[in-house]
Amino acid sequence: MLPYEHIIIINKESKIPVYRQIAISIINAIRNGTLKAGTHLPSSRELAKTLGVHRKTVIAGYEELDAQDWIMIVPRKHVAVSEHIPLLKPQKWSEHNILTPYENDLDIPFRIIEENTLGKNLISYPDIIIDDGHPDVRLSPIDDLLKTYRSLTSKKYAIKNANIGTTQGTLKLREELVNYLSVTRGLNISVDNILITHGAQMSIYLSAQLLLRHSSNIIVGKPNYPVANKTFEETEAKIIEVNVDEKGIDTDAIERICKRKKIDAVYVIPHHHYPTTVTLSVERRIKLLELSKQFLFAIIEDDYDYDYHYTSSPYLPLASSNHNGNVIYIGSFSKILDPALRMGFMVAPKNFIEQCTAFRKIIDVGGDGYMQSALATLIKEDELKRHLKKSKKCYHERRDFLDVLLKEKLGKYVSYTLPTGGMAIWVKLNPKFSIARLVANTQFKIIRWDLEQNAFRFGFASMNEAELIQAVDALKSSLEAGSKHSQ
Amino acid sequence: MLPYEHIIIINKESKIPVYRQIAISIINAIRNGTLKAGTHLPSSRELAKTLGVHRKTVIAGYEELDAQDWIMIVPRKHVAVSEHIPLLKPQKWSEHNILTPYENDLDIPFRIIEENTLGKNLISYPDIIIDDGHPDVRLSPIDDLLKTYRSLTSKKYAIKNANIGTTQGTLKLREELVNYLSVTRGLNISVDNILITHGAQMSIYLSAQLLLRHSSNIIVGKPNYPVANKTFEETEAKIIEVNVDEKGIDTDAIERICKRKKIDAVYVIPHHHYPTTVTLSVERRIKLLELSKQFLFAIIEDDYDYDYHYTSSPYLPLASSNHNGNVIYIGSFSKILDPALRMGFMVAPKNFIEQCTAFRKIIDVGGDGYMQSALATLIKEDELKRHLKKSKKCYHERRDFLDVLLKEKLGKYVSYTLPTGGMAIWVKLNPKFSIARLVANTQFKIIRWDLEQNAFRFGFASMNEAELIQAVDALKSSLEAGSKHSQ
Numbered sequence: 001m002l003p004y005e006h007i008i009i010i011n012k013e014s015k016i017p018v019y020r021q022i023a024i025s026i027i028n029a030i031r032n033g034t035l036k037a038g039t040h041l042p043s044s045r046e047l048a049k050t051l052g053v054h055r056k057t058v059i060a061g062y063e064e065l066d067a068q069d070w071i072m073i074v075p076r077k078h079v080a081v082s083e084h085i086p087l088l089k090p091q092k093w094s095e096h097n098i099l100t101p102y103e104n105d106l107d108i109p110f111r112i113i114e115e116n117t118l119g120k121n122l123i124s125y126p127d128i129i130i131d132d133g134h135p136d137v138r139l140s141p142i143d144d145l146l147k148t149y150r151s152l153t154s155k156k157y158a159i160k161n162a163n164i165g166t167t168q169g170t171l172k173l174r175e176e177l178v179n180y181l182s183v184t185r186g187l188n189i190s191v192d193n194i195l196i197t198h199g200a201q202m203s204i205y206l207s208a209q210l211l212l213r214h215s216s217n218i219i220v221g222k223p224n225y226p227v228a229n230k231t232f233e234e235t236e237a238k239i240i241e242v243n244v245d246e247k248g249i250d251t252d253a254i255e256r257i258c259k260r261k262k263i264d265a266v267y268v269i270p271h272h273h274y275p276t277t278v279t280l281s282v283e284r285r286i287k288l289l290e291l292s293k294q295f296l297f298a299i300i301e302d303d304y305d306y307d308y309h310y311t312s313s314p315y316l317p318l319a320s321s322n323h324n325g326n327v328i329y330i331g332s333f334s335k336i337l338d339p340a341l342r343m344g345f346m347v348a349p350k351n352f353i354e355q356c357t358a359f360r361k362i363i364d365v366g367g368d369g370y371m372q373s374a375l376a377t378l379i380k381e382d383e384l385k386r387h388l389k390k391s392k393k394c395y396h397e398r399r400d401f402l403d404v405l406l407k408e409k410l411g412k413y414v415s416y417t418l419p420t421g422g423m424a425i426w427v428k429l430n431p432k433f434s435i436a437r438l439v440a441n442t443q444f445k446i447i448r449w450d451l452e453q454n455a456f457r458f459g460f461a462s463m464n465e466a467e468l469i470q471a472v473d474a475l476k477s478s479l480e481a482g483s484k485h486s487q
Numbered sequence: 488m489l490p491y492e493h494i495i496i497i498n499k500e501s502k503i504p505v506y507r508q509i510a511i512s513i514i515n516a517i518r519n520g521t522l523k524a525g526t527h528l529p530s531s532r533e534l535a536k537t538l539g540v541h542r543k544t545v546i547a548g549y550e551e552l553d554a555q556d557w558i559m560i561v562p563r564k565h566v567a568v569s570e571h572i573p574l575l576k577p578q579k580w581s582e583h584n585i586l587t588p589y590e591n592d593l594d595i596p597f598r599i600i601e602e603n604t605l606g607k608n609l610i611s612y613p614d615i616i617i618d619d620g621h622p623d624v625r626l627s628p629i630d631d632l633l634k635t636y637r638s639l640t641s642k643k644y645a646i647k648n649a650n651i652g653t654t655q656g657t658l659k660l661r662e663e664l665v666n667y668l669s670v671t672r673g674l675n676i677s678v679d680n681i682l683i684t685h686g687a688q689m690s691i692y693l694s695a696q697l698l699l700r701h702s703s704n705i706i707v708g709k710p711n712y713p714v715a716n717k718t719f720e721e722t723e724a725k726i727i728e729v730n731v732d733e734k735g736i737d738t739d740a741i742e743r744i745c746k747r748k749k750i751d752a753v754y755v756i757p758h759h760h761y762p763t764t765v766t767l768s769v770e771r772r773i774k775l776l777e778l779s780k781q782f783l784f785a786i787i788e789d790d791y792d793y794d795y796h797y798t799s800s801p802y803l804p805l806a807s808s809n810h811n812g813n814v815i816y817i818g819s820f821s822k823i824l825d826p827a828l829r830m831g832f833m834v835a836p837k838n839f840i841e842q843c844t845a846f847r848k849i850i851d852v853g854g855d856g857y858m859q860s861a862l863a864t865l866i867k868e869d870e871l872k873r874h875l876k877k878s879k880k881c882y883h884e885r886r887d888f889l890d891v892l893l894k895e896k897l898g899k900y901v902s903y904t905l906p907t908g909g910m911a912i913w914v915k916l917n918p919k920f921s922i923a924r925l926v927a928n929t930q931f932k933i934i935r936w937d938l939e940q941n942a943f944r945f946g947f948a949s950m951n952e953a954e955l956i957q958a959v960d961a962l963k964s965s966l967e968a969g970s971k972h973s974q
Binding site: 014015016020024027028030031032064067068069070082084085102103104105106107108110111112113142143146147149150153154166179182183186187188189190193197198199201202205209210211213227230231234264265281282283285286289296297298311312313315316320321324325326328339340341342347348349350351352355358359361362363364365366367368369370371 | 501502503507511514515517518519551554555556557569571572589590591592593594595597598599600629630633634636637640641653666669670673674675676677680684685686688689692696697698700714717718721751752768769770772773776783784785798799800802803807808811812813815826827828829834835836837838839842845846848849850851852853854855856857858
């Protein structure tokens with residue numbers, strides 16, 4: 001007899017019922033060729049004795065295997081492995097391999113995206129995280145949102161078709177957005193011009209996938225939001241970098257490039273460019289729109305930071321003016337609600353939205369219809385507006401508080417231009433201090449920095465005053481230590 | 488003086504404050520070249536008179552424009568368009584164009600995915616929808632889920648880092664899944680083998696994007712889940728169709744193809760193949776795993792319907808056995824919770840999961856961390872298991888109820904094999920009735936049908952007994968009318 005005590009592995013601690021463990025073990029043994037078609041299995045009495053379990057347990061396992069055609073039970077005669085099992089090449093017995101097949105690597109060639117470091121150090125993050133401009137979710141109206149969400153799903157008659165229309169976004173949310181985007185951004189659009197996405201990044205991805213291919217050219221700022229660059233690289237398009245100075249992306253440089261070669265798209269972050277936080281100036285905005293008409297390229301306007309502007313109203317989006325419909329406008333609710341919620345939108349001409357919707361369907365079918373409807377209610381009842389007003393005031397104070405702190409405590413180490421809005425300050429280290437050394441410090445974690453500019457993003461929105469003080473003090477001691485070290 | 492009453496359009500019904508409407512109109516006029524650099528604007532008094540608004544309103548508009556550098560205000564002298572405005576080519580004045588730029592099409596070339604019909608007839612759907620196998624969300628534990636969700640977000644200290652790790656899925660949910668997938672599916676995996684996705688479709692998309700390119704070959708069943716085929720087409724890989732009969736996909740045919748050319752992947756739906764609902768037989772399962780080892784191709788195992796099996800336990804996934812780690816296993820919670828929630832998972836070797844995670848980051852950053860944690864709690868507390876048991880019983884009864892109904896009322900029109908699980912019956916019309924005619928009926932809406940097989944999917948899970956009777960009666964009168972018509 002085969003060594004069934006080794007073929008059938010029973011773990012009484014496991015939540016899997018023992019009869020299923022027996023069945024699983026026998027299936028695995030059949031599958032790896034240990035048990036072949038027609039092989040007689042021990043009687044239930046024998047096997048029960050070998051394994052030290054009750055006979056009824058073995059019978060239940062055999063019945064399960066019979067129901068699934070792995071074995072044939074000939075009553076009062078024998079139990080045998082099904083005759084339909086194909087002949088398998090004998091394999092070296094390896095208990096290890098059977099139990100943990102997923103310990104192996106996938107050995108079929110596949111595309112490599114990047115050296116992935118996600119999630120690796122996340123558990124051991126220090127207490128102080130200097131993010132790149134996150135909202136403070138402690139201020140989020142998420143509780144109101146969920147209250148509405150629950151009241152929606154409790155209406156049993158209403159939830160039946162909650163998934164209808166979620167690929168483009170529920171009609172209810174798109175209708176509210178038509179009004180909301182008109183009031184807040186001067187956009188003149190209809191529900192057909194809107195696609196609800198899982199945040200701004202998905203809008204960038206969809207635009208890139210539809211507009212670009214290996215023969216395309218796209219212009220981006222230098223430096224730029226690195227995830228956007230990666231998204232464009234995915235399409236194999238050529239990425240052309242144009243300097244971003246204190247007035248935003250250099251539109252004269254764009255013009256010179258357009259005269260030399262066909263440009264398919266320009267990606268801009270007109271409010272609070274990432275990472276440097278500058279705002280695109282009026283003359284460059286107009287110039288960019290003109291160039292778009294003259295050289296026929298799409299403008300991908302990533303306006304993720306529109307809602308937070310402190311000293312005046314924000315500049316109206318490029319998408320709000322006369323642009324012949326060549327501006328793809330990208331916005332997000334993640335900065336208002338919570339980055340974990342993943343809600344954003346794209347505004348574009350109807351023919352483009354239609355294709356993005358079709359494409360999005362094969363990516364992930366659609367979004368959460370309840371969440372969309374809950375957000376629509378919040379917008380309709382001006383709850384979102386009230387929240388925005390409150391959080392804007394709070395972030396404005398935090399920006400100013402950090403401004404004072406930086407001047408007082410880090411004055412001799414850093415310089416910066418106070419941004420007119422947004423959630424982060426682009427802090428440049430003075431040349432004799434090194435950003436590489438600063439980010440190597442393990443007492444705090446800086447999310448976004450730039451070696452070339454010797455600078456980092458100091459997200460102030462997510463921290464209250466005590467936390468800002470703590471973060472600045474931590475930076476200060478690190479810089480002081482560095483300064484002593486270099487003396 | 489320019490005709491400011493035509494340049495500045497004020498709509499007092501609008502929610503946009505009038506001063507902002509004035510500012511927006513002037514910006515648009517500057518942008519389209521109507522107002523040029525240096526042009527003097529009327530005094531606030533004059534303009535107020537022309538427009539019939541209060542002078543303070545005009546002043547507020549001018550201040551807004553000044554703050555954004557569109558105009559220069561020289562106190563007690565004049566107001567003029569900024570000198571920084573670049574010279575613009577004069578444009579034909581078109582009020583229409585300025586107000587509704589998004590009425591135009593995007594006239595930059597972009598990729599066309601398909602003739603998009605999404606959302607077009609959705610509003611006018613009839614009451615009777617015969618879906619292709621949706622769960623009944625009225626049975627969903629969504630309320631429990633949201634209760635947990637709210638209790639998570641109300642813990643202010645806990646929500647600060649809710650977005651950490653959401654690209655791969657929160658650690659908490661992945662830990663619960665390691666146990667859950669072991670108990671329910673015999674998978675032996677660690678948290679590194681799991682990626683949480685926005686439903687099964689996203690797992691198909693990610694696998695396709697990473698495994699396939701224009702020179703690749705992928706084998707799929709015929710007929711197959713059409714959205715999967717579209718997803719593979721996206722990669723420009725060659726799609727090779729292999730017949731699906733009553734035992735599932737024909738593995739002998741796969742072997743013949745593998746001997747002729749390099750196959751990179753095989754896509755299978757082993758439980759309740761879509762659309763025909765057949766289950767892949769034991770011998771073919773083993774054969775497929777053998778072929779995968781011999782010819783080194785990845786198996787994309789879409790097991791979206793695993794949880795609903797009525798007469799015995801479901802077959803263990805291909806992924807549960809000895810497969811050298813070449814099986815990419817795809818599952819979903821959408822069929823348990825609610826299709827609107829978009830929660831699913833992929834199980835694969837760590838090296839593949841890492842790349843999928845990196846790629847997923849550029850698609851949409853990640854999922855909803857709160858929802859993931861809420862689901863983890865439901866799993867941990869066996870709430871999901873209890874719900875599954877309840878809904879399985881209910882769907883089992885509905886399947887049997889529909890079986891009786893079809894036999895009694897549609898016996899002479901249709902034939903079918905009762906599936907052992909899942910949420911739909913694949914109903915074939917007898918040859919003298921036409922599926923094309925049936926789906927053209929406007930009294931009900933059939934979601935999925937196949938002209939070649941003259942058949943449709945009758946999703947029974949989402950309907951209670953009264954609804955099933957109503958749907959069958961509607962089909963009956965349509966078929967009766969068709970039969971009279973053809974006499």
